[in-house]
Amino acid sequence: MPELLNQIRAQLDALQEQKLLRKRRIVEGPQGPLLTVDGRQYLAFCNNDYLGLANHPALHAAAQSGLEQYGVGASASALISGHTSVVEELEQALAEFVGMPRALHFSTGYMANMGTIPALVGVGDVVFSDRLNHACLIDGARLSGAQFRIYPHNDVARLEQLLAKSNSPRKLVVTDAVFSMDGDIAPLPELLALCEKYDAWLLVDDAHGFGVLGPQGRGSVAHFGLKSERILYMGTLGKAAGVAGAFVAGDATLIEWLLQRARTYIFTTASPPLLASALLAAVKLMQEEDWRQQHLQQLIARLRNGVASLPWPLLPSTTAVQAMIVQDNQLALDLMEGLRQQGIWVPAIRPPTVPKDTARLRISLSAAHSNEQVDQLISALHALAKQHAEADSRSMARNG
Numbered sequence: 306m307p308e309l310l311n312q313i314r315a316q317l318d319a320l321q322e323q324k325l326l327r328k329r330r331i332v333e334g335p336q337g338p339l340l341t342v343d344g345r346q347y348l349a350f351c352n353n354d355y356l357g358l359a360n361h362p363a364l365h366a367a368a369q370s371g372l373e374q375y376g377v378g379a380s381a382s383a384l385i386s387g388h389t390s391v392v393e394e395l396e397q398a399l400a401e402f403v404g405m406p407r408a409l410h411f412s413t414g415y416m417a418n419m420g421t422i423p424a425l426v427g428v429g430d431v432v433f434s435d436r437l438n439h440a441c442l443i444d445g446a447r448l449s450g451a452q453f454r455i456y457p458h459n460d461v462a463r464l465e466q467l468l469a470k471s472n473s474p475r476k477l478v479v480t481d482a483v484f485s486m487d488g489d490i491a492p493l494p495e496l497l498a499l500c501e502k503y504d505a506w507l508l509v510d511d512a513h514g515f516g517v518l519g520p521q522g523r524g525s526v527a528h529f530g531l532k533s534e535r536i537l538y539m540g541t542l543g544k545a546a547g548v549a550g551a552f553v554a555g556d557a558t559l560i561e562w563l564l565q566r567a568r569t570y571i572f573t574t575a576s577p578p579l580l581a582s583a584l585l586a587a588v589k590l591m592q593e594e595d596w597r598q599q600h601l602q603q604l605i606a607r608l609r610n611g612v613a614s615l616p617w618p619l620l621p622s623t624t625a626v627q628a629m630i631v632q633d634n635q636l637a638l639d640l641m642e643g644l645r646q647q648g649i650w651v652p653a654i655r656p657p658t659v660p661k662d663t664a665r666l667r668i669s670l671s672a673a674h675s676n677e678q679v680d681q682l683i684s685a686l687h688a689l690a691k692q693h694a695e696a697d698s699r700s701m702a703r704n705g
């Protein structure tokens with residue numbers, strides 16, 4: 306066997322041994338609170354369909370009419386002949402919705418960040434990044450060739466020290482607005498104030514805030530009521546908006562520059578226009594009906610109250626991402642399996658996705674969940690805590 310294959314086989318074996326080997330499951334049918342995984346139906350708290358739009362009839366109908374109007378594929382990159390009128394309309398609707406002058410549509414959030422950061426900064430510049438930022442902000446910063454400075458999670462004072470020390474020509478602060486594995490919200494007003502003080506730019510990745518936070522789900526920048534030419538706002542469209550894709554919104558000059566220079570925008574086939582048709586329907590629903598955000602907030606409070614007495618604390622979060630910290634990798638897997646046996650799907654998240662000793666259950670809530678479904682999860686977690694306490698006291702009795 307070639308040496309490279311031997312080495313990789315050994316690395317896979319090591320992952321298996323450390324219980325870090327990731328496995329995919331086969332899902333049938335549409336996403337929703339009830340999910341068929343490997344042939345069995347579960348009550349699911351695992352996806353990012355925060356408003357329950359992924360399977361909404363209005364989006365289905367819009368996608369179908371988009372299919373009839375535009376066919377399946379865009380067949381070219383946007384700058385050649387793939388920029389359809391429906392995407393133009395979507396960009397305008399998104400810019401208006403988040404309260405920014407202009408927006409540019411990307412195929413995914415990952416590509417949006419990977420294209421935006423290197424278009425803004427390069428060798429000799431500095432990117433300042435929260436320690437818990439998403440992989441695509443980190444990869445985008447690395448790709449840019451700029452120096453990369455990490456500040457401790459949400460530590461505005463430390464960020465200020467780093468900014469004050471830097472005399473590079475361009476400084477860019479990048480942050481998740483809602484941290485994807487913790488669910489907490491970045492202190493955007495303080496970050497913006499620092500950017501203004503130290504002449505830096507602020508890239509806000511609102512993958513988990515767009516559609517959830519702010520009036521009608523207009524996102525985290527609207528949630529804080531911020532307005533500034535220094536903000537570039539990245540929203541993803543595969544989570545609360547229920548479809549796929551992303552957009553970057555901001556000052557019209559910056560957006561024009563991205564159109565000219567973001568390589569992940571320029572050198573890729575535009576995404577299928579029918580997705581933009583569905584997304585226009587999603588934005589319209591968000592604008593017209595905000596009961597989904599309200600129901601989601603009510604479910605968040607219900608879950609947090611319901612599990613407050615468990616031995617595993619939830620991290621502070623007012624968003625759809627609720628992280629129950631159990632620390633131990635094996636315990637996280639055991640709890641996931643215990644829930645699975647009760648017909649509930651909640652993913653266990655372990656290092657390296659999260660820092661060592663912070664393995665957790667990542668509970669994703671959606672406006673599509675009912676109160677009863679959240680109560681079912683709460684009862685199942687209490688039953689597992691009881692079993693866990695009984696097993697602990699049996700082993701203490703044996704050892705003592």
Ligand code: PMP
Pocket residue numbers: 412413414415416439441481483485510512513541542543550551
């Ligand atoms: N940013 C954050 C914070 C995310 O959680 C994700 C997706 N998990 C992305 C960006 C990437 O977005 P997309 O899935 O559209 O590529």
